Amino acid sequence: MNDTGLLLVVTAASVVLVAGLYVLASGFRERPPRRPGPSRLRALDLRAAIGQRKRLAVALVVGVVFGVWTGWPLAFAAGVLGCWHLPRLLGPDTAAAERIATVEAIAAWTEMLRDTLSAAAGLAQAVLASTGVAPHALREPLGRLGASLRARVPFTQALEAFGEDLADPIADQVVVCLVHAHSHQVKHLSDLLSELAEAARAQVSLAVQVNAERAKHRTSMRTITSISLAMAVGFSVFYPPFVAPYGTAAGQGVLLVVIGLFAFSFVLMRRIFRPRPTPRLLVLADTSQEA
Template sequence: MSGAGLLAGVCGALSVAGLLLAAHALTAAEPPARPRRRQPRPTAQLDRPAVRRQRALWVAAAVLAAVVWLVSGWPVGGALAGLAVIGVPWLLAQFSGGNAAVERLEALQEWVRRTSDVLAAGGGLEQTLIRSARTAPEPIAAEVATLAARLQARWPTSRALLAFADELDDAAGDLVVAALLLGAELRGPGLARVLTELAGSLTEEVTMRRKVEADRAKPRANARWLLLITVAASGLAALNGNYLAPYGTGLGQLVLSVISALIVACLLWMRRLTVPAPSPRFLVDPGGGRPAAELEPDEVPVR
């Protein structure tokens, strides 16, 4: 390979490396735009296996990229191999998912209904929230257990509820926490009735979201099959040396990087179309973007 060809190959490899960085940004656990929490989540230990798997995946991608580059002499081929190890499982998970948010909302609705029943029977707010950790639905069990632990540790009720809203990180969770905040402040008998009505509205929202997810199921399936066909076709093409021979030159590497970038951009665009936009939260500082747990009581924008 000539000097100009090597330079073109390196440029192509850098282009695909940019796609690797974009994939890493998309798969990061905490997007940069989100406000950082000062208090570490107590459920972080539950995330350690996932973090270890992610690190192992990145190591495997780097090793495979190096091996493919050394064996084939194609820098773009090595970068694409590493990108496939990371991106294909992530895209398959994105195209196969969709029900987790609905199940979490349904769990929140069930927890709110149980809490309202206990409050209607005469239970105190703090004790009811602490006892609810024993029977909390699985999708929100960790967050409710953390809320109960904070209340038992003599956290102020408002501060514990605001931290609970940050951990739920959902607009529906903000509605529930806003009702609990008002109940904790006013200490009136109407909190149980408010929570019962809120649970009814959450039930309607769950039904609506399930219909929406059913409509999105077909586009997700099409996107998943397109991804699998693309990977299979790329694998078969890699086994055909004569078909890939033109890509062995420096110009061929540059063309391969452009084609690969277009395919990856198309898959990411399809992923964006199949992922619903999250509802904006309102228990946050509208000016500074601080999470709810860092606000003073008079700063909480409860509507």
């Protein structure tokens, strides 16, 4: 087989590498039982679609630049793959930060609701009053909860919609507690809300410690990746003969294996960093009712 044939084989293998690693990364994603409310779902879908289009455009541009600059078919695939995955693999864990902020807000709202119960005429009035001074992370969900209660939506239905809007296990505990208290006139509700708030703050403290430990490994990943990229770019610019063998069909095959191993290791590290989802009470309750 001549060099042209080998080059075509390497190009096809590069495309298969990109597609295979994308499927692999998709298969590694933990999919917790999360069912956001309609309004939040539409906002998340629109935001995600816009973000993915921007990322795809940037990845294609970078891939074309790398491919034209080096003349390697594999450089295009590596550029697209790197721009698509590396920001999420090596960047800050925004999902964990958002979860911590949400749980902190749930704890603050639970304590606020506990303090409001003594001055309100009933549980429904206490919940409605607490929606007007919501923590920042819960401003929109609590605003929708308050609007539902003012629109005479049944208390249980409004709270369950609020739980689905947040889709968080801690929020489910608070919602189940309030729904049960409203239906069965539970005593010592203030004490129970205090315990839920303490449990939420304990989870926040634990999550902060875990994220701090994971940050060390993320720093190691960033360092290794930065050094590898800097060496590759540096040799390509200042000493091209060093990377010239990779321009052949055999060299592209070797580079394909190297990039595949790097990408596979990053996906595995991402899998390790991602915490296992906690089962939600509302989803479990709905499943048992359907069964």
